[in-house]
Amino acid sequence: MAYPKIFRIKEELTALRLALRRTESELGRKRLRTLIIFKQHEDTGISVREVARLARIDRNSAMDWRNAYIEGGLSKMLAHERGGNRASVITPGQREVLQERLHDAQNGLRGFKELVTWFNEHFGTDVKYQTMNKFVKRNYGASCKVARKSHVKKDPLAVEALKKTSRLSARSGARIRPLAARVLTCTARTRAGSASSPALAGGSPRVA
16 A cells, blocks of 8 residues: 655745735646645645545646655746647546547537636646647547537526426417407497497487
């Protein structure tokens, strides 16, 4: 059984959290959050797998960033070579997750830009747009290109209720319009009759 690797982090938690708040790069924030988790378990140690789970990153990324810190401290970890310029950096595990995401009809992705953003945020990588574009087309075919979809948060029950309401409104309108037409017709006839009827036009008829 492999035991968690214990190493010392010279920065205090307050300093790391302050750096996290000041960092705008999402990748840099992921690395700092990962280091904070290691710092919180500095005395007892914590497995890379558990760190990856807590930080919601790839296990290999957690290991690489830990090793980079051990070798050169915080600056080394933040400046660690990020790769992503070649399709081969996408691991088999990442490929499975990527394939599931692409074939999920409710993934909410509207193009390769959003796909690349999701992939890098999910795995803590820096894969480029062209790399992802070529990788997806080469491995899954052009038909796997993400298409524009309706909003993922659309409630199917609410949609069905809206359709029923629309149908009822349409039917009610169909019944109301003929009734209104009849009323208007009757009014028109009454007015026409008023103009031609001596009783209505001049009051009571004279008795000869």
